[in-house]
Amino acid sequence: MVPPIADMLAAVERSPEAAGAHDRDGWVALFAPDGRIEDPVGSRPHVGRAQIARFYDTFIGPRDITFHRGRDVVSGSAVIRDLTLEVKMGASVTMTIPAFLRYDLDDALNIARLQAFWELPAMVWQFARNGVGALPAGLQLSGALLRNQRLAGTAGFLAGFRGATSRGKRHVGALLDDACAGDQVAVKRRLGDAPQLTRGDDERIGTSELVALLHGARWDGMVRAGNVTVARARRDGRHLVVFADVATRPTLVRGVRVFADDQWT
Template sequence: MAVRDDLLAAVERSPRAAGAHDRAAWVGLFTGDARVEDPVGSRPHVGREEIARFYDTFIGPRDITFHRDLDIVSDSVVLRDLELEVAMGPAVTMFIPAFLRYDLREVNGEWQIAVLRAYWELPAMMAQFLRTGSRALAPALQLSRGLLGNQGLGGTAGFMTGFRRAGTRHKTLVESFLRAAARGDKFAAYRALAPTATTTLGDSHVLDAAELVERLHGASSVKVNGAGPTVTVSVASDHGRAIMFADVAWRGKQINRIQYFPG
């Protein structure tokens, strides 16, 4: 329990530093070789120098509030199911359904973030942004200046790769797998899996597909999103809450890997 509390406390320093607009404190939460993927599917920011530029582009100019639904700790990983409230300017506030994954590493007796992955849908966020109409003009100009000024053309292009993500077809596939597992239809569930698909409890504990189906008995999805090649599902089942990551094939209709993190 002490380690769990320590990990959660380490993660909680991130929204606290962001809310205080404390650049040095936020960047200092990361290991020297840390990686930030935000959103997953975009080009990662590696090392504190790039992470500092990420802060200057996306965090520093905005007020971000974390509305948490669920925290899960697995080994040295903390998963957070939440909604991000992002004030882009005085007249534009975005509400972004997201999942955050923090991989932590102990450095000199202190837990630091080695990898931060943010699973949220860039196209959906942009659509929400544009629906604000003329109010989006000033925040859009500010974001564009920040992207080009801090990230350059290459970094801006790297951010835009986040538009390619698991879409409606992939989410339908994963939700069909979940519904089949929920009603105990193993054969229908198995059909959604690639022949070489792996299923694990957490990151690495091998979980037989039949056991996963059992764990998903009576399950329903609370939230689903697609980022990069991953469909992420917040699950409620007879066994309680969980978060499930399903890596999908870009082409075809198959799930290549499932990682299941129970609460």
């Protein structure tokens, strides 16, 4: 049975509250015993509370993180949070990271899976633009990675550089342009053969229904993480998040999942 939406949103909100308070034990306890973190998506997952605690020690505990929230979309047992992360890496380095966070909750409102969709290459480039001032923060992060994640975990984190290319991102952008314009023929052409299209995770839809959901909307805020490209769409004050699974060589969209607020029709 899916918990009430208000309870789900309250459960999700406990995560930034605990992170902001630097409450390590409280933050780790929010996860199910076999909980899973993919941050960013495309990097090696952290599974189980012991690994999640090491994730906290590496990426959350040493720095101050402010969550600038956009809209939340609830679908089934998932909460999709559209936000910008303000991460203070050190005295002179503060990062601004556009992101989409997906929280999957179990029946007890524990976090069964947390997926963070943000662009690792863009974050590294932003970090590097701080020049010499970024050196202490870079050394601190490198040391924490090696200390808490070891060589294998550090390599697993760097795997977040792989995945959808800029070309794939442009392909998804063109697909969204066509869908928002109501051009069903163009959308079918861009999707190719037998893509997996769903509203939420499980409700299968066709191309015409996908176009109907997006027609008249405006999209922005696109990020890519792993093989997934994510964007928001807005129409008449309503909010929708689109996840596109993108293959490379050749570039094609293998599937699209749309998560909409209750009022979106």
